[in-house]
Amino acid sequence: MTTITSREVHLRSRPHGLPSADNFALVETELPAPAGDQVLIRNRFISVDPYMRGRMRDTRSYTPPFGLDEPLTGGAVGEVISSASEEFDAGDFVLHMLGWREYALAEARGLTKVDPSLAPLQSYLGVLGMPGVTAYVGLLDIGEPQPGETVFVSGAAGAVGAQVCQIAKIKGCRVVGTAGSAAKTRWLEEVAGVDATINYKETSNLRRALKQACPDGIDVYFENVGGAHLEAALQYMNNWGRIVVCGMISQYNATAAPPGPANLVLMIGRRLRMQGFIVSDHPERRDDFVRDVSGWMKEGRLKWEETVFEGIERAPEAFIGLFHGENLGKMLVKV
Ligand SMILES: NC(=O)c1ccc[n+]([C@@H]2O[C@H](COP(=O)([O-])OP(=O)(O)OC[C@H]3O[C@@H](n4cnc5c(N)ncnc54)[C@H](OP(=O)(O)O)[C@@H]3O)[C@@H](O)[C@H]2O)c1
Incomplete structure (x- = not known):
């Protein structure tokens, strides 16, 4: 050659x-x-x-x-x-x-x-690659979800979000997700087993829709989107809640500084923890990830x-x- x-x-x-x-x-x-x-x-x-x-x-x-x-x-x-x-x-x-x-x-x-x-x-x-590890490490190590807690996931029908939703279900949580079309929210409910969904493009008031979808408040917010999603989630976070800052795609094409969430002060009284992370910092979790995720795939508990x-x-x-x-x-x- x-x-x-x-x-x-x-x-x-x-x-x-x-x-x-x-x-x-x-x-x-x-x-x-x-x-x-x-x-x-x-x-x-x-x-x-x-x-x-x-x-x-x-x-x-x-x-x-x-x-x-x-x-x-x-x-x-x-x-x-x-x-x-x-x-x-x-x-x-x-x-x-x-x-x-x-x-x-x-x-x-x-x-x-x-x-x-x-x-x-x-x-x-x-599912077995970078977005999968992101979902696994972000949810389990930073979000630390406990059985019975409510996990809210934005960008829920994407590569990372769909896996976060299903791992949270496997861990015994109630899961609420947002996505941008009826086909996506249907998939989340019918295939991924998500408990409640919001089509944020069809919702005139995201805050109100989130309040209805999370009657017991939010314990873990897995953030993929930013902006109005973060502000709405902050409003309903429970005491000692965790916000996993994975991505803020709504801001990636911004040409001017986007407004900050107006209600960040809630973090104090609610004792919230908000933590960003980068997947490549966690190579030590690779073996655990492959073992767990390939097992859940084989058992039919994780759809992608x-x-x-x-x-x-x-x-x-x-x-x-x-x-x-x-x-x-x-x-x-x-x-
Ligand atoms: N921290 C890390 O190490 C790490 C690693 C991988 C990914 N990430 C982040 O994780 C997030 C998800 O990544 P992914 O690979 O799984 O992408 P993805 O969710 O598969 O694809 C992007 C999705 O974002 C949604 N979106 C696009 N613009 C939006 C907007 N303005 N407002 C709300 N939603 C919007 C769209 O879905 P809709 O139809 O629902 O709008 C789109 O399908 C991204 O923010 C990414 O940067 C972080």
């Missing part, structure tokens, strides 16, 4: 507000055969995730910004088609971070072998959905779709 032609998505310009197709460019490139400790991978599925929006800004954060006119990166799973490394053989399936492209020339040290006979390949990007866009050229559309609620469960691109 000499070279291989691959298509990859570059960041052409930094989005202002909601990203659009012209912020991205599809670029054809030639990859050489692997050398040294390299492996050539044919990507099968790539992940698009809300956190990538933060990396499109040129600001300091917990991860460096994406470079302009460079291929974007992110989670991907694929098949090794040739290898110069002793650790990997052609035919191995691997999880890695060189997404947004058809083929990846990767150093062996950045790859994790996965077994598609244990679970569908793409589930290593979702994927929304799949086909073709590398549709990756920007899939990414932008996250901000329009186009996904039920994990948003993926099949390449």
